[in-house]
Amino acid sequence: MDNEQARIMDVLQLAVRMEMDGKEFYQKAGEKSSNRLTGELFQHLAKEEETHRKKFEQVYEAFKKERNWPDIEPPSDKGKVLKSLFAEATKALGSKIKVTESELEAIKIAMSMEVKSYNLYHARSEESTLPIEKRFYEALAGEERGHQLALSDAYEYLSDPAGWFTKTEHWSLDGA
Numbered sequence: 001m002d003n004e005q006a007r008i009m010d011v012l013q014l015a016v017r018m019e020m021d022g023k024e025f026y027q028k029a030g031e032k033s034s035n036r037l038t039g040e041l042f043q044h045l046a047k048e049e050e051t052h053r054k055k056f057e058q059v060y061e062a063f064k065k066e067r068n069w070p071d072i073e074p075p076s077d078k079g080k081v082l083k084s085l086f087a088e089a090t091k092a093l094g095s096k097i098k099v100t101e102s103e104l105e106a107i108k109i110a111m112s113m114e115v116k117s118y119n120l121y122h123a124r125s126e127e128s129t130l131p132i133e134k135r136f137y138e139a140l141a142g143e144e145r146g147h148q149l150a151l152s153d154a155y156e157y158l159s160d161p162a163g164w165f166t167k168t169e170h171w172s173l174d175g176a
Contacts, residue, residue, distance in 0.1 A: 005067060008133070011124050012060040015140075018117055019053035022046075025113065029106040038103050041154055044082060045110070045147060051075045052140065059136070069130050074139035082150040099158040107155045114148035 023046045030042030055075050062070035118141050125137035157164040 004129075005063075008063060008069070009060070011120070012056055012063065015056045015117075015120065016053055016060065018113075018120070019049045019056060022113055022117070023049035023053065025110065029103075029110070032106075033103060034100055035097060035103070035158075037097070037154060037158070038099070038107070041082070041150065042106075042110075045151075048075075048143070048147070052143070055140075069133045069136075071132060072136070074136045074143075076139055076143060082146065097158060097161050104155065104159060107151050107158070111148050111151045111155070114144050114151060118144040118148060 026042045026046035026049060030039050030046060033039035033042060052075060055072065059070055059072050062072065121137045121141035121144060125134050125141060128134040128137065153164075156167075
């Protein structure tokens with residue numbers, strides 16, 4: 001096995017571990033959540049991490065056999081589920097939501113995890129000389145970036161609901 005093939009295998013194994021760790025973290029955080037938004041957000045992210053893990057394992061097994069990047073499509077819902085989940089929850093919860101410090105801390109940890117995943121996948125997409133591998137990692141980097149943005153939005157909303165609504169709805173005090 002040449003150096004590039006070894007590097008591909010190492011990154012795939014690391015990605016599988018990161019996705020497994022992410023799923024476990026999200027499941028535990030979701031179970032401990034005291035409100036609908038964080039509970040559903042964490043549970044949805046756990047499902048997405050599991051989907052990513054399965055894709056990485058599928059690529060890993062195929063690459064191990066063939067020594068060539070397989071033609072496997074990356075998972076992608078383009079964040080549609082997260083956007084609708086967030087929109088529904090904010091509409092239902094309004095600006096009177098209660099959140100614990102541990103939930104906010106869990107969101108901060110989750111954002112950091114998503115940034116690490118994004119950085120790994122983005123770097124690998126930049127390093128790769130195989131167009132199919134490059135596309136795969138670009139798609140996964142995009143998914144992880146979407147997760148991070150959803151978590152960031154949730155953090156802003158949960159830590160300052162009224163401010164979040166003002167910013168999001170573009171309310172202003174114009175003196176009229």
